[in-house]
Amino acid sequence: MKRRLFFCLFVLPSFSWAQLNFSEHIAPIIYNKCTSCHRAGEIGPMPFTNYNEVAAYGSMISFTTQTRVMPPWQPDKSYSSLLDERGLTQQEIDDIASWVNNGMPQGNPTLEPPLPNFPTGSQLGQPDMTLHMSEQYEHLGNNQDMYRVFVLPVNIPADKTVKAIEFRPGNKKIVHHAILALDTTGQGRVRDQNDPGYGYTSFSGFGFNPTEDTWYGWAPGTTPRYYPTNIGKRLYRNADVLVQMHYAPYPVNEKDSSSVNIFFDNNNQVTRHEIIAPISPLNLTNGPFVIPANTVKSFKGRLRVPADVSLVSVFPHMHLLGQSWKIYAVRPGNDTVNLISIPEWDFNWQGFYHFPRLVKLPANTWIYAEATFDNTTNNPYNPNDPPINVSWGESTRDEMYLTYVSFVPYQAGDEDIVLSQPGELAIQRMKTKMYPVYPNPASGEVQLGYMLAEQGDVKIELLDINGKRVKYLLEGRRYLPGQHQLSFGTEGLSGGLYLIQLQTGSQTIQQKLIVH
Numbered sequence: 368m369k370r371r372l373f374f375c376l377f378v379l380p381s382f383s384w385a386q387l388n389f390s391e392h393i394a395p396i397i398y399n400k401c402t403s404c405h406r407a408g409e410i411g412p413m414p415f416t417n418y419n420e421v422a423a424y425g426s427m428i429s430f431t432t433q434t435r436v437m438p439p440w441q442p443d444k445s446y447s448s449l450l451d452e453r454g455l456t457q458q459e460i461d462d463i464a465s466w467v468n469n470g471m472p473q474g475n476p477t478l479e480p481p482l483p484n485f486p487t488g489s490q491l492g493q494p495d496m497t498l499h500m501s502e503q504y505e506h507l508g509n510n511q512d513m514y515r516v517f518v519l520p521v522n523i524p525a526d527k528t529v530k531a532i533e534f535r536p537g538n539k540k541i542v543h544h545a546i547l548a549l550d551t552t553g554q555g556r557v558r559d560q561n562d563p564g565y566g567y568t569s570f571s572g573f574g575f576n577p578t579e580d581t582w583y584g585w586a587p588g589t590t591p592r593y594y595p596t597n598i599g600k601r602l603y604r605n606a607d608v609l610v611q612m613h614y615a616p617y618p619v620n621e622k623d624s625s626s627v628n629i630f631f632d633n634n635n636q637v638t639r640h641e642i643i644a645p646i647s648p649l650n651l652t653n654g655p656f657v658i659p660a661n662t663v664k665s666f667k668g669r670l671r672v673p674a675d676v677s678l679v680s681v682f683p684h685m686h687l688l689g690q691s692w693k694i695y696a697v698r699p700g701n702d703t704v705n706l707i708s709i710p711e712w713d714f715n716w717q718g719f720y721h722f723p724r725l726v727k728l729p730a731n732t733w734i735y736a737e738a739t740f741d742n743t744t745n746n747p748y749n750p751n752d753p754p755i756n757v758s759w760g761e762s763t764r765d766e767m768y769l770t771y772v773s774f775v776p777y778q779a780g781d782e783d784i785v786l787s788q789p790g791e792l793a794i795q796r797m798k799t800k801m802y803p804v805y806p807n808p809a810s811g812e813v814q815l816g817y818m819l820a821e822q823g824d825v826k827i828e829l830l831d832i833n834g835k836r837v838k839y840l841l842e843g844r845r846y847l848p849g850q851h852q853l854s855f856g857t858e859g860l861s862g863g864l865y866l867i868q869l870q871t872g873s874q875t876i877q878q879k880l881i882v883h
Contacts, residue, residue: 387466388474389418395480396459397421397428400438403485410539410587416482422471429467432460439716446693446708450721451590490591491531492822494628496523498608502565506541508619512762516573517566518555519608519627528637529600531593531630534585534610538623543615543763544586544717547627550577550607566612570761573609581643581771582608583627584682589718593630595725596816596852598679598775599637602629615763634846639775641679646670646736646770648759656768658688658742660754665739666768672696672732675777677725681707682771686763687714687748688740694770698732706734714748719773725781728774736770780805780814801869801876808881809857815840815867816852823871827853829880830866837865857882 387393397415405411415421421428431437438453455463466472498519506513536542554575558567573580582600594600608627648656650668658664683692689712696704707720728734742754750764751757757766783805802816819825827841840855860882869876 387462387469388472389421389466390474390476390479392462392474393421393466394418396455396463398480398482400453400455400459401428402482404438406485408488418473418476418479422473425467425471429464432463435460439713441709441711441713441716442720443708443710447705448723449707450592450723489533489535489628491533491593491628491630494533495631495633496521496629498627498629500537500565500610500624500626503622503624504565504612505620505622506614506617508617508621510616510618512570512616512764513612513614514568514570514761515566515612515614516555516558516569517610517612518550518559519610521602521604521606521608523602523604526604527602528632528635528640529594529602529629530632530637531591531628532583532600533591533628533630534583534589535626535628536585536623537625538621539587541614541617541621542623542625543613545584545613545625546581546611547583547585548573548577548609548611549579549582549601549603550609551603551605552578553607555607555609569611573611577609578603578606581645584719584771586684586717587715591628592721594637594641595679595721597636597638598641599632599639600641602631613761634844636851639778641773641775642676643771643773644670646734646772648768650736651768656759656766658740658757658766660751660756661743663690663739663741663743665737667735667737668768668770669736670734670772672728672730672734672774674730676728676774677777677781678706678722678728679725679773679775680719680721681773682717682719683707683709683736683738684717684767684769684771685712685714685738685740686766687750688742688746688757688766689714690739690741690746692770693737694735696726696728696732696734698729704728719771724783725775727777727782729777734772736768738768740766783814799871799874799876801867801878804867804878804880807879808883810883811858812854812856813880814852814854817869817876819846819851819871821872822846825851826870828868828870829855830868830877832864832866834866840867 401415405413405415407414413424432455438455440453442449444452500517504515534545555573555577558574562568646668648654650670652667652669656666681694683694691712692707692709694706696706698704704726742749742757744754759765759767799820800818805814824843824845825841826843828839829837831837841853862882865880865882867878867880
């Protein structure tokens with residue numbers, strides 16, 4: 368019996384290996400799952416845009432995919448679903464390993480698929496405004512952290528509503544993460560003027576309380592995206608955008624000039640503005656936040672929701688002692704909602720994690736954030752050898768317990784609006800579509816959501832069952848790519864079956880609606 372099993376295991380893989388080549392089997396995996404980051408100007412340290420580039424790192428690709436280090440995705444998919452989930456199927460991992468073990472044959476180059484049409488520069492299209500650092504900042508190569516704040520004047524004639532923000536790091540060698548704030552007080556400018564050189568040093572926030580102290584955040588792995596449906600952020604005409612840049616320790620001097628792309632709500636769709644709240648050591652139920660040397664210690668904090676809200680995203684943050692996160696909500700009545708679990712924290716990959724649907728949390732819900740830290744010699748990333756007592760601090764050698772939750776005031780029907788399916792919104796795979804209308808059947812107001820793959824004129828009509836127009840729901844207006852939403856009433860319509868028809872460019876999409 369053992370001999371037969373060994374024979375089968377030996378013969379079948381060697382047969383499948385002979386069928387695998389780069390052009391037909393491996394290129395589709397790499398181009399769709401890896402090249403978005405591994406190409407010129409993006410975060411991947413080496414490009415994977417053709418056979419020679421991939422084959423040169425074949426063994427490394429096989430190892431990192433088998434160990435699931437790549438593509439990087441730390442949250443536990445069995446705990447909750449999130450947008451932009453990255454990962455390979457087991458079959459894809461096995462195919463890469465088999466191809467590498469069989470000598471990485473190229474196959475017929477004419478059968479290789481073309482590269483996806485990746486955006487250059489901005490990942491979201493043409494921004495309405497780009498704020499640039501006015502000078503290059505030189506980060507000293509002394510292997511020390513630097514937190515430097517740069518003041519970027521807005522200079523717009525009137526307040527604006529923003530549909531998307533995209534931070535573009537200038538030098539990925541040293542830019543570890545960035546926190547953006549809005550300042551209408553002018554205090555940021557004063558601090559800049561009083562600090563020699565470009566910008567000012569601040570290892571604790573921005574050094575004062577700006578108008579909005581967590582306007583946006585970026586860390587490696589953050590996927591830029593438009594805010595969902597009718598949600599956005601404010602940008603004031605007399606504001607400065609403050610960028611607190613964390614420059615990581617580096618052995619030689621390096622210069623950086625980063626920028627911020629801003630996309631406005633040009634069609635006046637936004638009716639709700641995002642709010643961001645922190646869960647920090649001030650919220651701990653088992654503080655103070657001190658991690659003694661040679662211990663593994665867990666902390667638990669909580670935040671009470673004072674009114675009905677719809678949760679949009681969550682952003683957990685810790686440093687090198689961090690081991691895991693588990694964040695969940697407990698509604699009144701002890702109904703638990705899993706938000707995110709990161710069982711193996713990786714300091715190099717973090718960011719805002721968005722939910723496929725808005726998550727309704729009624730008033731008096733508690734949001735809990737549990738985090739574990741390993742301050743022992745068993746932690747290979749422990750920056751202190753031997754371990755020392757560690758508490759809160761901005762330096763990488765210090766530690767943080769911090770989770771940002773973003774939400775908007777709740778509106779009826781929020782929990783029934785599907786924003787997207789997990790993993791669906793990678794820019795190269797975005798498709799124009801209509802989401803299911805709600806409610807259906809309908810006897811009052813109807814909510815209609817849709818996605819645009821690219822900017823274009825949109826016309827939406829309500830048709831009767833014979834295809835005759837009953838009325839325009841939206842007539843020839845231009846919209847940016849991303850998610851959009853409109854509502855309309857069924858008052859005055861006879862009961863029966865109708866068609867909702869969306870037209871943009873050469874595409875026509877229809878959906879049925881039953882009116883009582």
